Amino acid sequence: MAEETLTKDSILDAAESVLRKFGLAKTNMSDIGRALGVSHAALYRHFDGKAALxxxxxxxxxxxxxxxxxxxxxxxxxxxxxxxxxxxxxxxxxxxxxxxxxxxxxxxxxxxxxxxxxxxxxxxxxxxxxxxxxxxxxxxxxxxxxxxxxxxxxxxxxxxxxxxxxxxxxxxxxxxxxxxxxxxxxxxxxxxxxx
Structure with missing residues (x-):
């Protein structure tokens, strides 16, 4: 996914998928970014950090x-x-x-x-x-x-x-x-x- 088309909903969908795969303790922003094909830094344009996400x-x-x-x-x-x-x-x-x-x-x-x-x-x-x-x-x-x-x-x-x-x-x-x-x-x- 291109960073320009990244939306909060697509990030939340990916976060749910990654949480399901890795669990609560092991999921991080890099995992979610990787699932979306973007850098974890791109996620910070939509969410202040892991806690906000x-x-x-x-x-x-x-x-x-x-x-x-x-x-x-x-x-x-x-x-x-x-x-x-x-x-x-x-x-x-x-x-x-x-x-x-x-x-x-x-x-x-x-x-x-x-x-x-x-x-x-x-x-x-x-x-x-x-x-x-x-x-x-x-x-x-x-x-x-x-x-x-x-x-x-x-x-x-x-x-x-x-x-x-x-x-x-x-x-x-x-x-x-x-x-x-x-x-x-x-x-x-x-x-x-x-x-």
Whole structure:
């Protein structure tokens, strides 16, 4: 690839490929440049360094989960069903990624944990989406919570076992769906209007 046609996306694609091949600890800018057929110096025109490139790889990966979730936020349906679909979509997205390529999923989980601010930023996006659904439920009287943001945080914490990479091994347990449904009933009961 010519340096003139080098883009951030092509660099991120190559970085993902190289990370998959060499692993997190052994990947460096020279490896990524070599995979693209350019010098590692060419990468610095797009990213300040290895840390910035790794952060961009993580951000792109995490943002990939937000688009399907946004569809649940925007759909026209009862807030309870939208909230359930949002949680199921988050769960299914992470589960599918872990099933499809467990090594890459584990590498990304480690990369997210090592990238300063990445997890916090991702949680903020998730919180905004959840809060929006809860607020719409409060507006129509379906949810009786006092603070949509606090409720969103409580729901994320209550469902962590079903979407946080640290619990990926549990996602394939035979009773995983039953566990999720039990937590969902508890969440819904906690949000429900008492009138």
């Amino acid at each position: 790794r952060k961009a790889v993580v951000e792109r990966w995490l943002l990939g989960s937000l688009a399907p979730l946004e569809a649940s936020v925007r759909e026209e349906d009862a807030p309870e069903r939208r909230l359930y679909r949002w949680l199921q979509t988050l769960r299914a997205f992470k589960r599918e990624r872990a099933r499809k390529d467990p090594e890459l999923f584990a590498m990304y989980a480690a990369l997210v944990a090592e990238t300063e601010g990445a997890l916090e930023e991702h949680l903020q996006h998730l919180m905004l989406q959840l809060t929006s659904i809860i607020e719409s439920g409060m507006a129509v009287g379906a949810f009786a919570c006092e603070d949509a943001g606090q409720s969103a945080m409580a729901i994320l914490m209550a469902t962590t076992r079903f979407h946080h990479a640290a619990h990926a091994a549990e996602w394939e347990l035979p009773d995983s769906d039953a566990r999720f449904e039990a937590i969902w009933k508890l969440v819904l009961n906690g949000l429900a209007s008492r009138t």
